[in-house]
Amino acid sequence: MKLELASPAVFQEKHVPHDASLIGMSALVHSLNVEAPVRKPACVSSQRIKQIKKDTGNWWIFDSKYAVEKTVDAHLVFALRHEDLDLLVLKRIFMAIPEQELAAYVRSAPTGPLVRRIWFLYEYLTEKVLDVPDSGKVSNVDLLDGDQYFVTSGMVSTRHRVRNNLLGTRRFCPVIRRTKTLNTFIEKQLSLRAQSILNKVSPLLIARAASFLLLADTQASFAIEGERLPINTRERWLKAVQQVGKHPLNKEELNRLQSILMGDYRFINTGLRNDFVFLGKRTIDNEALPEFIGARPQDLDDLIDGLTEANSIMGESSLDAVLQAAAIAFGFVYIHPFDDGNGRLHRCLIHHTLAEKKFSPSGLVFPVSSVMLKWIDQYRTVLQSHSSPLMNFIQWVSTMRGNVEVRNDTADLYRYFDCTDAAEFLYRCVEETVEKDVPQEIDYLKRHDKAMQQIMDTVEMPNRMAENFIMFMRQNDWKPPKKRRRDEFGKLIDEEVEKLQAIVQAAFDGFDVSK
Numbered sequence: 001m002k003l004e005l006a007s008p009a010v011f012q013e014k015h016v017p018h019d020a021s022l023i024g025m026s027a028l029v030h031s032l033n034v035e036a037p038v039r040k041p042a043c044v045s046s047q048r049i050k051q052i053k054k055d056t057g058n059w060w061i062f063d064s065k066y067a068v069e070k071t072v073d074a075h076l077v078f079a080l081r082h083e084d085l086d087l088l089v090l091k092r093i094f095m096a097i098p099e100q101e102l103a104a105y106v107r108s109a110p111t112g113p114l115v116r117r118i119w120f121l122y123e124y125l126t127e128k129v130l131d132v133p134d135s136g137k138v139s140n141v142d143l144l145d146g147d148q149y150f151v152t153s154g155m156v157s158t159r160h161r162v163r164n165n166l167l168g169t170r171r172f173c174p175v176i177r178r179t180k181t182l183n184t185f186i187e188k189q190l191s192l193r194a195q196s197i198l199n200k201v202s203p204l205l206i207a208r209a210a211s212f213l214l215l216a217d218t219q220a221s222f223a224i225e226g227e228r229l230p231i232n233t234r235e236r237w238l239k240a241v242q243q244v245g246k247h248p249l250n251k252e253e254l255n256r257l258q259s260i261l262m263g264d265y266r267f268i269n270t271g272l273r274n275d276f277v278f279l280g281k282r283t284i285d286n287e288a289l290p291e292f293i294g295a296r297p298q299d300l301d302d303l304i305d306g307l308t309e310a311n312s313i314m315g316e317s318s319l320d321a322v323l324q325a326a327a328i329a330f331g332f333v334y335i336h337p338f339d340d341g342n343g344r345l346h347r348c349l350i351h352h353t354l355a356e357k358k359f360s361p362s363g364l365v366f367p368v369s370s371v372m373l374k375w376i377d378q379y380r381t382v383l384q385s386h387s388s389p390l391m392n393f394i395q396w397v398s399t400m401r402g403n404v405e406v407r408n409d410t411a412d413l414y415r416y417f418d419c420t421d422a423a424e425f426l427y428r429c430v431e432e433t434v435e436k437d438v439p440q441e442i443d444y445l446k447r448h449d450k451a452m453q454q455i456m457d458t459v460e461m462p463n464r465m466a467e468n469f470i471m472f473m474r475q476n477d478w479k480p481p482k483k484r485r486r487d488e489f490g491k492l493i494d495e496e497v498e499k500l501q502a503i504v505q506a507a508f509d510g511f512d513v514s515k
Contacts, residue, residue, distance in 0.1 A: 024079040032096040037389035087416035091125040120160040152317040171306025174327040174419040185427040217367035245355025286402040294336030299411040321359035326423040371429040451507035
């Protein structure tokens with residue numbers, strides 16, 4: 001099939017580089033009028049360049065020797081060979097190609113490995129069967145190259161002789177590229193590193209550290225949402241997080257966790273929402289100004305079933321736990337299936353996966369929400385880098401009630417996504433908790449216990465009073481606050497205060513309270 005391809009000056013709001021023309025997915029999307037975001041479009045230069053391809057940030061520019069014929073199959077082959085896999089774009093390209101054109105291409109080389117991969121992806125994603133006989137007795141090929149992507153063991157399609165090693169199904173399927181950063185993180189074996197740290201301290205100290213870390217994660221998760229944390233709400237979050245990983249993840253478990261997190265049902269609907277949802281602001285006239293719109297309510301059942309099915313596929317494979325946690329948690333928050341609590345449950349699902357795959361030590365929650373709060377700008381960038389491009393392909397109107405209504409089919413926008421950046425970010429958060437937060441909390445408790453023992457040996461006082469003395473000194477740059485000195489500690493003589501101050505300062509010498 002020939003392409004009518006006059007390369008545009010601008011493609012999806014990005015200026016096409018000088019002396020270059022669209023190639024691969026961007027060429028197909030442009031020429032076939034496909035509605036899908038090409039996140040990193042490719043073009044081919046009319047000149048020779050020093051590298052095989054050059055990364056400009058917005059574009060991949062390929063050397064002129066990579067130019068291909070102006071046909072659908074030539075650009076498809078280029079996309080599969082040289083571009084990152086994008087299931088959303090591929091599916092919509094396939095839907096725009098006449099079946100007989102693609103069938104003719106497959107029949108021209110039915111045993112070729114790349115042709116069979118294209119053939120399999122077409123039938124798998126579109127659920128259409130081409131008028132092509134089965135491939136017959138040929139060697140099996142993997143759909144994805146395990147050196148370039150994280151994959152599962154998969155099942156072989158006997159029709160195509162292609163091993164489907166995707167991380168999910170046609171209903172929900174993230175893709176995670178095998179980057180140098182992720183390979184390095186996995187090689188660090190942070191789960192074993194965390195366990196080795198805990199093996200050096202007593203079970204009682206571990207339990208105390210776990211309690212403090214869980215509380216810190218709880219407070220941070222609500223702070224990320226800009227919400228206050230009432231006592232009853234905090235207790236519900238603690239209850240939810242303490243139960244993660246104990247039950248299989250399915251629609252019922254998600255509903256149960258949401259009901260625990262929300263508590264008061266008077267003002268929200270429980271279970272999957274029945275209305276549209278958006279994140280953003282409203283005008284003074286109550287018109288919606290969305291920055292992101294969640295999946296349509298009529299698509300939620302299928303999307304969530306797909307998400308939990310993908311979670312089972314990944315869980316039964318050898319896929320790294322942090323990668324699975326990123327795929328499920330970020331996939332969930334993009335779908336945004338509930339009326340409220342999606343952000344908190346998104347972070348709760350991280351804990352669920354790490355606990356279910358026994359990545360986090362028993363009884364310990366890595367306070368990833370605390371790190372996300374500390375790195376809030378990076379966290380938002382990761383979320384928005386995926387969600388923002390989708391908005392150009394969602395047709396919506398504002399409703400009288402200040403909500404939105406989506407007018408086009410958007411389910412595929414939430415089914416398929418590249419989770420690589422989110423996985424790298426989450427792994428950085430996990431590393432921060434293992435290498436800094438957990439050791440620091442244990443170190444603090446050791447110093448605290450040493451100070452408490454010496455305080456009690458110096459002055460006989462209630463435990464709570466000694467605890468407060470340490471706390472107030474920590475809050476006041478390791479000096480007793482003057483007002484507290486007159487009030488809570490007014491019965492201490494100056495010599496005693498000086499001794500207690502010296503004890504606390506010595507115990508916490510070198511401890512960075514700002515971390």
